[in-house]
Amino acid sequence: MPSRLLPPAGPARALAAAQLVNALGDGAFLVTSALYFSRVVGLPPTRIGLGLTLAWAVGALAGVPLGQLADRRGPRTVAVLLAAATGVSVGSFLFVRGFLPFVLAACCYATAQTGLAAARQALLAALVARRDRTHVLAHLQSTLNAGLAVGAAVGGIALHYGTRAAYLAVFAMDAAAFLLCALVLLRLPEVGPTAAPAAPGRGPRFTVLRDRPYALVTLLNTLLLLRMPLISLAIPLWTVTRTDAPGWLVSALLVLNTGAVMLFQVRTAAGVRDLPSAVRTVARGGALMLASCAVFALSAVDAPVWGAVAALLVAGGLQVAGEMMQSSGAWQIGFDLAPADRQGQYQGFFGMGVPLARMLGPLLLTALVVDWGTPGWLLLGALFLGAGLALGPAVRWAERANSALVSVG
Template sequence: MKIRQTPFAGPRRLLALAQLSNSVGDGAYYVTSALYFTHVVGLTPAHVGLGLTVAWAIGSVAGVPLGRLADRHGPRGTSVLLALTTSAAVASFLFVRAFLPFVLAACLYATAQSGLAAARQSLLAGLVPQSERTGLLARLQATLNAGLAVGAALGGVALHAGTTRAYLTVFAMDAASFLACALLLWRLPRVEPVPTGKDGRLMVLRDRPYVVVALLNTVLLLRMPLLSLGLPLWITERTTAPAWLVSALFVLNTAAVMLFQVRTARGVTGLGTAVRAVRRSGAVMFVTCAVFAVSAYGSSPWVAVTALLAGSVLLVVAEMLHSAGSWQLGFGLAPADRIGEYQGLFGTGVTVARTLGPLLLTALLVDWGTPGWAVLGGLILAASYAMGPAARRSARQRDAEDGAARSAGDVDGALVAGDHGVHDGEAEAGAARTA
């Protein structure tokens, strides 16, 4: 009797455990890093912001060549190496006490993180059939959120203690989490490098339709800094809602993704459903921005809290729809022999959103107020509707390139067969003359 595998059996289970291990460390890092760098390392907030901006700018550029490295030399080994590098970068934060060493360590951390994301996507593509990738990515996203929640709770303990030892323990735990991630990735089956011919150039940068898709996805990712920066500033500066609501909204978002991301992604199975999911996410985000804007009107805290809770529910719906659609597009529009390279470009949207998003959201929401919400919602809505034509154009180009490659293969095969026929005829003629 054939036994049905569970969704996380075999390599899928190891991928989920690797995701869980490093997300726990990341969750603790996210909630403690700002205070660690200022209180323990001794940097000013301006220096911390400048150093991290430089680091993530470099990391966003490094993602594409490191993804290409995974394609050419094997994604498992590359993923393991980058996970170990990330662990070493986090461990180095334990010893830096000046600005320049901090910037160097942060650059190493951001570069390794960006490359690791691309290499792991290439590894997943080599281990999981295309039809199952979006579903697995949804499960991994739920696992990621669970790990972040656990890590954030552990980081909260360190924040409550407020001691140097507590902060150092958190960073040591983060370094250990990436070490565990590397060990788990090493246990995965080896994925052979994909033959890419003699052309070693980065083709994704000249694939204009795919670049347009990646740029539009970056605009849609402007929702990411909302929860961590935009809403906290909006709540404290523009509404009468209590400050503790920031934490409650974060918990709401995390729990909803854990519970419903897999179900939301279930209906995304191809280009058409992915485009529809992205378009719906843009429409929901437009309404979300309008609801958040309402929270600033009136003097009643209850009105503000109600509007913020409603907007947060809509925000997580938009997030899950966009995630499911973008996963399908990012993989489905990339050539099979350059998954890591293309995911390296697609993943830079996250880095750009985290780097430039805070500046944009601060200007739009805190400085401009309600009109800023309208601009943000309109921008995301326009990008979501532009994604359909851009994705279809990219798909047509990919189909044309695949067809040309198949035709070239057929011609080469015919020429080889013809050469064999000539040689065979010559051999038969020679044999006849001998006879």
């Protein structure tokens, strides 16, 4: 049983330990930060939203150059520095008293977080055999969800007291967690630079920006990542405003999602070992997401309360199954299509989908499903299915382009 819950001993387990430490702090931070900036700092909700949108936009742009830095300076060194920088940026929130300092601190936080994600992916690629990367990432995702759940419970205690000191304790905890993460990463084996310094006149430094097939794959994955604000924002709003289900079901759906990922993400990823299996898994995930969206739409029909509850639970189960399939396939695709000596910048580019989904998803999904209703749900489901199916041709195009480059070289 422990072997199912823990990744293999060695670097993979150390990466999981760093992930767990991060998630504990972030879980508490995520459930308290908006209320802290609103109730304690006194920022209007619209300004909080604007500030976070600007911050994640900056973070998305920073992913490629920070990933390139990991290639040039070594991913472990850069990951350690960015983990420490994230801790410092979280600590700076303790001193925020107005909108401009909030935006500056949030930009530093989003930039360091995005760069840290790219550097850790490059570090994983360097320390874990290619055939095992998706399996290890599945363990890390399970660890992430477990840590977020425990951290959210800690944040709930702070929300219960609702005092300035309680909120500040959560922020201090998250900052300390990132500093501890840096120490854990520092214990991993040193990894040297994978990319040689660019010679003058040899073209753009960021080759990923010229890789059109990889850009298309990243765009399609970004569309699939709209599932992130779907579970955190659109589904809760839909449940409480458009269905007759009780409000506590919002929490039940979140528990269902995080619990399923903790228990079944590793098993779901077990069948993904190469690009063909990854493409098939993502396509199946798109079909499940379409079915999930259709059932979510049905939850608003005029029916007994228990009918709405049953529909939402079924839709939530289909949604998390599709999410796990899409994640498993996307991890394999993102790694396998990236050149071995440029994993940092390629993972930074591929990872841009996360801040972009966080930035654009809330506005898009609330307008699409919460305001429009059933047609919006069906359109969203078709989008998930279409993006999942389109990844197959996009991946084959990228493979052909890579083969052509190798033959020319």
